[in-house]
Amino acid sequence: MCDVMTFNIIKLEVTLQDIQQMSRSELVNYLTTHGVQVTHDDLTEILRQRAIEDWEGKILEQLK
Numbered sequence: 001m002c003d004v005m006t007f008n009i010i011k012l013e014v015t016l017q018d019i020q021q022m023s024r025s026e027l028v029n030y031l032t033t034h035g036v037q038v039t040h041d042d043l044t045e046i047l048r049q050r051a052i053e054d055w056e057g058k059i060l061e062q063l064k
Contacts, residue, residue: 007056027051 014030022030028038029045034054038047 014055016055018054019048022041022048022051030054 019027019030024044024047027044030051031047032044033040036050036054
């Protein structure tokens with residue numbers, strides 16, 4: 001007999017307010033996990049803008 005384990009995957013939602021309050025390292029993590037390339041020279045506000053644009057794109061995809 002084989003034991004079967006079931007895992008529930010929890011999708012964490014990120015809000016626009018979350019992005020606006022993220023630290024630089026959180027922004028880097030968010031962007032890289034969404035496939036956006038980040039360099040050490042990128043200013044934090046540029047990273048924040050990219051994250052907002054990515055977030056907006058995800059919202060638009062859900063509306064389709």
